[in-house]
Amino acid sequence: xxxxxxxxxxxxVTPLCKDGSIDYPALKKLIHAQEEAHNGLLIxxxxxxxxxxxxxxxxxIVEFTVAHSPKIPIMVGVGGINxxxxxxxxxxxxxxxxxxxxxxxxxxAKPGIMGQYYWFKALLDHAxxxxxxxxxxxxxxxxxxxxxxxxxxxxxxxWAIKEASGKESDFKIYKEAAxxxxxxxxxxxxxxxxxxxxxxxxxxxxASNAWPKETHLYVKMALKGATNEIKAxxxxxxxxxxxxxxxxxxxxxxxxxxxxSPKLRPPLSDEDLLDMTPLMTADQEVRNWFSCKNSGVAP
Numbered sequence: 001x002x003x004x005x006x007x008x009x010x011x012x013v014t015p016l017c018k019d020g021s022i023d024y025p026a027l028k029k030l031i032h033a034q035e036e037a038h039n040g041l042l043i044x045x046x047x048x049x050x051x052x053x054x055x056x057x058x059x060x061i062v063e064f065t066v067a068h069s070p071k072i073p074i075m076v077g078v079g080g081i082n083x084x085x086x087x088x089x090x091x092x093x094x095x096x097x098x099x100x101x102x103x104x105x106x107x108x109a110k111p112g113i114m115g116q117y118y119w120f121k122a123l124l125d126h127a128x129x130x131x132x133x134x135x136x137x138x139x140x141x142x143x144x145x146x147x148x149x150x151x152x153x154x155x156x157x158x159w160a161i162k163e164a165s166g167k168e169s170d171f172k173i174y175k176e177a178a179x180x181x182x183x184x185x186x187x188x189x190x191x192x193x194x195x196x197x198x199x200x201x202x203x204x205x206x207a208s209n210a211w212p213k214e215t216h217l218y219v220k221m222a223l224k225g226a227t228n229e230i231k232a233x234x235x236x237x238x239x240x241x242x243x244x245x246x247x248x249x250x251x252x253x254x255x256x257x258x259x260x261s262p263k264l265r266p267p268l269s270d271e272d273l274l275d276m277t278p279l280m281t282a283d284q285e286v287r288n289w290f291s292c293k294n295s296g297v298a299p
Contacts, residue, residue: 001073003100003130003159004183006040007202008219009075011047013209013246013253014061016263022057024064026259030209033258035070037212039205044077045102046139047206047246051079052265059092066096075132079104083122090126100159101127102204104134110142117148124152130159132204135174136187137165149177162187162204168194175199189215189237192222193230206245207237210252210283214290232289236282243273252279 012034015026034041043065044050044058053061065074076093078101080086093101103123105111111119124131133152135144143165152158161178163171164187175184175198186192186200189207202223208215221230240248247264251273254262262270273279 001099003040003073003075006073007185007223008208008216009040009042009185009202009204010034010208010212010215011042011045011204011206013250013259014044014048014050014053015250015253015259016261016265018261018263020263020265022053022061023260027061027064028068030258031065031068031070033212034208035072037208037216038072039208039212039216040073040075041065041070042075042077042102042204045204046077046079046104046136047209047249048077049246049265049268050077052268055089058089062093062096062098066098073099075100075102077102077104078123079107079134081107081109083119087122087126090123094128098129100130100132102132102134102162105136105140105142105144107140110140113145113147113151116145117151120148120152121155124155124157127157129157131157132160132162132185133158134162134187135165135170136162143170144174146173146177149174149182153177153179153182158182160185163195163200164188166191168198171195171198171200189240190234192219193227193233196222196225206240206249207233209246209249210240210256210258211286211290214286217290217293229293232285236286239278239282242275242278244268247273248279251276252283255280256283 015023017023137143160183162185183201185202186195192203250262253259
């Protein structure tokens with residue numbers, strides 16, 4: 001599968017049972033829901049609580065996902081702080097028929113231009129699949145350096161950037177630094193319409209966990225420039241961040257019946273989301289919007 005043909009990737013949650021173990025039957029249902037919506041599948045990202053799972057669990061999730069042979073591409077998160085351990089994780093992933101990797105700016109250390117360059121070059125050299133580099137300064141404590149992008153852009157495995165700084169000015173510079181061959185995706189559901197005129201080619205989404213087909217339509221319309229018809233999406237998707245991600249999205253999916261428990265691994269807790277009203281209101285409004293668009297009736 002050509003990863004360039006998928007403008008929407010769902011950063012999939014990891015469903016847990018009440019005792020904290022992985023809920024594999026629920027995971028199977030979530031994979032199939034994304035397959036039906038024709039969305040690319042990102043497993044073991046930050047939305048999937050990858051850092052809160054041990055290595056055996058992460059391996060098991062990869063094996064389980066691949067075993068179901070979904071007819072959509074699979075991208076796997078590759079993040080950490082120890083290069084040797086991260087390369088070992090990549091070596092494990094290389095054994096499977098995966099389609100892409102998400103490489104996260106190293107956590108905590110706040111590396112500069114050259115530190116980031118040597119980190120990403122080592123991973124890109126080790127990989128044999130297309131790689132998306134993830135700029136998420138709110139979690140990594142530093143931004144992907146513009147000059148690092150310029151130095152890496154000729155690498156054959158450097159496919160895309162997931163840009164989640166939330167800044168139009170930064171997006172413009174990443175686009176210039178990356179050149180025409182590197183795709184740039186919004187890492188923020190609400191900002192996709194803002195970034196499309198600047199050269200954004202897709203979205204890595206949290207919202208599409210709860211609304212797979214609805215978000216697929218939203219992305220399709222955003223890429224066509226239908227700004228007025230999707231303007232309410234900023235309000236709807238922003239409620240998914242009323243607490244640390246993935247706390248709200250898991251609570252909503254539990255209320256929808258998509259998962260059997262809103263359980264998260266410490267240090268996250270579903271008890272940090274006190275008011276469900278904005279989530280449930282957004283859920284109903286998104287469903288009404290989608291129904292109207294499918295029936296051709298103005299919402």
